[in-house]
Amino acid sequence: xxxxxxxxxxxxxxxxxxxxxxxxxxxxxxxxxxxxxxxxxxxxxxxxxxxxxxxxxxxxxxxxxxxxxxxxxxxxxxxxxxxxxxxxxxxxxxxxxxxxxxxxxxxxxxxxxxxxxxxxxxxxxxxxxxxxxxxxxxxxxxxxxxxxxxxxxxxxxxxxxxxxxxxxxxxxxxxxxxxxxxxxxxxxxxxxxxxxxxxxxxxxxxxxxxxxxxxxxxxxxxxxxxxxxxxxxxxxxxxxxxxxxxxxxxxxxxxxxxxxxxxxxxxxxxxxxxxxxxxxxxxxxxxxxxxxxxxxxxxxxxxxxxxxxxxxxxxxxxxxxxxxxxxxxxxxxxxxxxxx
Amino acid sequence: xxxxxxxxxxxxxxxxxxxxxxxxxxxxxxxxxxxxxxxxxxxxxxxxxxxxxxxxxxxxxxxxxxxxxxxxxxxxxxxxxxxxxxxxxxxxxxxxxxxxxxxxxxxxxxxxxxxxxxxxxxxxxxxxxxxxxxxxxxxxxxxxxxxxxxxxxxxxxxxxxxxxxxxxxxxxxxxxxxxxxxxxxxxxxxxxxxxxxxxxxxxxxxxxxxxxxxxxxxxxxxxxxxxxxxxxxxxxxxxxxxxxxxxxxxxxxxxxxxxxxxxxxxxxxxxxxxxxxxxxxxxxxxxxxxxxxxxxxxxxxxxxxxxxxxxxxxxxxxxxxxxxxxxx
Ligand SMILES: Nc1ncnc2c1ncn2[C@@H]1O[C@H](COP(=O)(O)OP(=O)(O)OP(=O)(O)O)[C@@H](O)[C@H]1O
Ligand SMILES: Nc1ncnc2c1ncn2[C@@H]1O[C@H](COP(=O)(O)OP(=O)(O)O)[C@@H](O)[C@H]1O
Ligand code: SF4
Ligand SMILES: [Mg+2]
Ligand SMILES: [Mg+2]
Numbered sequence: 312x313x314x315x316x317x318x319x320x321x322x323x324x325x326x327x328x329x330x331x332x333x334x335x336x337x338x339x340x341x342x343x344x345x346x347x348x349x350x351x352x353x354x355x356x357x358x359x360x361x362x363x364x365x366x367x368x369x370x371x372x373x374x375x376x377x378x379x380x381x382x383x384x385x386x387x388x389x390x391x392x393x394x395x396x397x398x399x400x401x402x403x404x405x406x407x408x409x410x411x412x413x414x415x416x417x418x419x420x421x422x423x424x425x426x427x428x429x430x431x432x433x434x435x436x437x438x439x440x441x442x443x444x445x446x447x448x449x450x451x452x453x454x455x456x457x458x459x460x461x462x463x464x465x466x467x468x469x470x471x472x473x474x475x476x477x478x479x480x481x482x483x484x485x486x487x488x489x490x491x492x493x494x495x496x497x498x499x500x501x502x503x504x505x506x507x508x509x510x511x512x513x514x515x516x517x518x519x520x521x522x523x524x525x526x527x528x529x530x531x532x533x534x535x536x537x538x539x540x541x542x543x544x545x546x547x548x549x550x551x552x553x554x555x556x557x558x559x560x561x562x563x564x565x566x567x568x569x570x571x572x573x574x575x576x577x578x579x580x581x582x583x584x585x586x587x588x589x590x591x592x593x594x595x596x597x598x599x600x601x602x603x604x605x606x607x608x609x610x611x612x613x614x615x616x617x618x619x620x621x622x623x624x625x626x627x628x629x630x631x632x633x634x635x636x637x638x639x640x641x642x643x644x645x646x647x648x649x650x651x
Numbered sequence: 652x653x654x655x656x657x658x659x660x661x662x663x664x665x666x667x668x669x670x671x672x673x674x675x676x677x678x679x680x681x682x683x684x685x686x687x688x689x690x691x692x693x694x695x696x697x698x699x700x701x702x703x704x705x706x707x708x709x710x711x712x713x714x715x716x717x718x719x720x721x722x723x724x725x726x727x728x729x730x731x732x733x734x735x736x737x738x739x740x741x742x743x744x745x746x747x748x749x750x751x752x753x754x755x756x757x758x759x760x761x762x763x764x765x766x767x768x769x770x771x772x773x774x775x776x777x778x779x780x781x782x783x784x785x786x787x788x789x790x791x792x793x794x795x796x797x798x799x800x801x802x803x804x805x806x807x808x809x810x811x812x813x814x815x816x817x818x819x820x821x822x823x824x825x826x827x828x829x830x831x832x833x834x835x836x837x838x839x840x841x842x843x844x845x846x847x848x849x850x851x852x853x854x855x856x857x858x859x860x861x862x863x864x865x866x867x868x869x870x871x872x873x874x875x876x877x878x879x880x881x882x883x884x885x886x887x888x889x890x891x892x893x894x895x896x897x898x899x900x901x902x903x904x905x906x907x908x909x910x911x912x913x914x915x916x917x918x919x920x921x922x923x924x925x926x927x928x929x930x931x932x933x934x935x936x937x938x939x940x941x942x943x944x945x946x947x948x949x950x951x952x953x954x955x956x957x958x959x960x961x962x963x964x965x966x967x968x969x970x971x972x973x974x975x976x977x978x979x
Binding site for chain 2: 367368476477478479506507508509510511512514515518533535536537539540560563573574575576577578579580581582583584586590591594595
């Protein structure tokens with residue numbers, strides 16, 4: 312099938328064991344406790360596009376990122392990259408898949424080895440994935456090219472990470488990811504630790520790279536304005552579940568899920584457009600003991616008895632637009648006021 | 652009654668190092684009016700937290716005020732002895748910091764912490780203070796406050812803890828509250844609620860707030876006026892609408908353009924090249940000159956001070972482009 316998405320995520324769940332130690336459990340007669348960080352999540356990312364995941368702290372964004380790059384394995388469900396399920400592959404195929412999917416982390420300070428020179432940091436994937444034979448140039452020249460690609464100077468390869476600012480370090484992290492010649496980048500809050508003027512530089516760079524190299528992004532952020540700027544499609548997470556999935560503009564113009572509407576209402580109006588908003592209610596509940604039925608029901612003004620008892624599933628609300636909400640399903644949700 | 656509550660004049664804060672002296676705040680000038688929220692924005696390292704620390708007299712040595720004065724309600728407070736300043740903290744100036752966990756004592760209940768703070772500042776007995784604690788918690792929006800009074804901080808969510816911290820800052824009924832990144836550690840939905848609490852404070856009690864943040868959105872939501880800090884100096888100060896919608900200083904213009912929009916499609920964000928200089932590397936003349944698209948000879952030579960912008964009442968900008976005498 313030619314329209315096969317580059318990434319296909321299917322009924323993905325991941326639980327963590329958060330029980331007290333065995334002895335305490337026995338003495339205090341406590342049951343085992345599991346926290347469902349990712350709850351039956353499905354989405355596709357077509358080649359060359361950016362899919363963004365948004366959600367508040369603890370909604371499961373980073374856990375999905377780690378699952379996609381195979382830092383942790385799913386409890387249930389599967390992830391197909393270019394049609395292949397990574398845990399089922401072996402040998403060369405496994406290594407190639409690993410190479411093609413790279414990750415950029417939030418904290419550019421922690422993600423670079425402070426004792427290595429920048430040149431060694433960037434060339435490491437070239438050796439790890441045995442790419443020297445595929446280079447048209449020397450490894451040194453390749454490192455210099457990569458540094459120039461991300462807006463640094465070739466001679467910076469002699470320096471150590473501490474000699475760079477936060478934004479420059481994030482550029483180095485991007486150069487290292489690119490040196491593996493990936494076609495897919497998982498970016499977990501890549502600009503959250505940066506100042507806005509530097510964030511703008513990095514976001515512009517990422518869009519340029521996507522165009523030049525045909526990259527596909529899974530882009531994670533809690534910042535709705537950043538997400539709107541970067542994404543083709545947006546998935547909204549609440550307590551580990553995907554509650555809405557729509558093209559970026561459509562999501563802002565016509566948000567369906569009450570939680571999405573609440574998130575949009577909470578965005579500070581930095582442009583002072585004077586848009587009207589409803590005040591936000593409540594806070595995210597404890598994920599160890601999530602509410603029954605639709606987990607958003609205690610904060611939702613449209614919740615009825617069904618919402619408290621049954622779990623809603625994603626249904627199409629418009630073409631290519633999905634939300635999991637009984638009020639939407641039953642046609643009793645008023646039309647949203649578009650903010651854009 | 653004078654409508655200025657706090658004025659900071661030519662404040663210079665230095666850190667002596669082995670071989671040189673670093674100037675972290677370089678002639679900061681600003682005023683806080685009664686009942687207003689003054690936003691203080693800037694990127695990390697601009698000097699926002701230091702300005703707050705200098706005002707409440709909590710600069711960490713060897714940091715020191717090397718020049719200038721801070722006047723609260725007609726009284727100079729930058730040169731007070733420790734004991735006197737301690738009474739002003741809490742009673743006249745309240746503090747709210749970024750991380751609610753570090754401002755609360757984990758082994759005391761909410762009631763114990765509030766009652767102790769209330770009784771330090773106000774002549775009340777235990778029972779009166781307890782009633783006052785309930786009122787304060789209700790004021791900052793804690794539901795079922797009376798029932799939650801004897802809980803410990805860890806029973807509260809992040810947003811609830813920040814409300815408790817604000818309640819603590821209010822305990823002495825101060826005229827001024829300095830809130831340093833009070834919403835930065837919180838989720839957007841909770842952030843909006845905390846901003847509302849701060850706004851209500853000013854409206855209902857006539858208190859003034861200095862709201863320190865790196866988030867222009869928070870400023871636009873909450874502040875009446877805003878001071879934009881860059882490299883330890885005030886680049887621009889004025890009514891929030893003017894600064895946000897019609898910024899004057901090239902740095903403010905760049906800063907506003909670099910924030911992605913939620914209402915418009917933008918292909919490329921405005922980019923300010925480079926990043927803020929470190930303290931040991933602040934350029935001669937205008938500190939913004941290496942990054943400025945409008946830089947000219949004078950910017951490399953002389954340092955611009957705050958000057959009034961002709962067409963904008965109440966706006967001041969530290970940039971040579973606005974020096975009328977030179978251009979006319
Ligand atoms: N190794 C782990 N053990 C136990 N619980 C975990 C673990 N990793 C994550 N969790 C829990 O899973 C949930 C989802 O966490 P995750 O880090 O994916 O959230 P997030 O959306 O990335 O949040 P943030 O915006 O704070 O980065 C949280 O409740 C978290 O506490
Ligand atoms: N104890 C200190 N010693 C030396 N420099 C300091 C100290 N504290 C703060 N600074 C410097 O002063 C400048 C302003 O800091 P700060 O007020 O914390 O910035 P902001 O709150 O705007 O991020 C920064 O360059 C910072 O590195
Ligand atoms: S003084 Fe000169 S360098 Fe500084 S902001 Fe104005 S034009 Fe730019
Ligand atoms: Mg995360
Ligand atoms: Mg600070």
